[in-house]
Amino acid sequence: MSKFLVRLAAAAATLALAVSTVQAQGLPDLAGREIVAVTENAYVPLNFADPKTGEGIGFEYDLFNEIAKRLNAKVKWELSSWDVMIQSVRDGQFEVGMDGITINDERKSQVDFSDSYLTSQQFMLVRADETRFTDAASFGANAEFLVGAQAGTTNFYVAVYDVLDGDEANPRIKLFDTFGASVQALLGGDIDTVLMDQTSADGYIGANPGAFKVVGTPLGTEDFGFILTPGSDLTAPINAALAAIKADGTLDTIKKKWFYDYNAAQ
Structure with a gap:
């Protein structure tokens, strides 16, 4: 043949x-x-x-x-x-x-x-050595702490309304073109937290041993x-x-x- x-x-x-x-x-x-x-x-x-x-x-x-x-x-x-x-x-x-x-x-x-x-909940991803805040309330209370997000995403709105003061123009929110870029900024110390679902947080923690952890309680539940x-x-x-x-x-x-x-x- x-x-x-x-x-x-x-x-x-x-x-x-x-x-x-x-x-x-x-x-x-x-x-x-x-x-x-x-x-x-x-x-x-x-x-x-x-x-x-x-x-x-x-x-x-x-x-x-x-x-x-x-x-x-x-x-x-x-x-x-x-x-x-x-x-x-x-x-x-x-x-x-x-x-x-x-x-x-x-x-x-x-x-x-x-x-x-996929059903997931929003958590605060921070650097593994973070000790300055432990949850959304202690983060929100310090005007020096910055959160990274992408405009129009669930993470952006959770940051605005569940972590900060409800002002979508709050300068404490630093916008990034991609989700990965915000995580890199967190790793580099340019921002202090990125909000993400538990599954993605687990992924970043697993892919970068010793670099990240989550703090606080779930900030919301979402279905993808x-x-x-x-x-x-x-x-x-x-x-x-x-x-x-x-x-x-x-x-x-x-x-x-x-x-x-x-x-x-x-």
């Missing part, structure tokens, strides 16, 4: 396996459809560039790739900054977006959401979802695959990989 026929047979076998897997799970079959998905690569451990290869990796990559696999679909990954991501998905430039995006009514008026794939173009025909299939991934324990396995086992230094 020629090499071409061998490859053709292998490809056919792979396709047949994918189709049979989809059928066995009772999930919609997208027949090899390409899904254009976008993320930022700046939110450890949800989505970020592998420090060794530059390849996009993380919890959301693994989860959405698994969703696509179960739907017999392929993913074309694209990158976008956070500040234009929701608009780009709303306008149809991308079909699906993800960046630790909190499900809320304001965003629901602009895009469709999948079911929640994939965003989709309004009226998207992908919402129902994605929700079906997500439910199957939750039910069979795959979601827990992916969480363990990125929130507890991953260490960039290894």
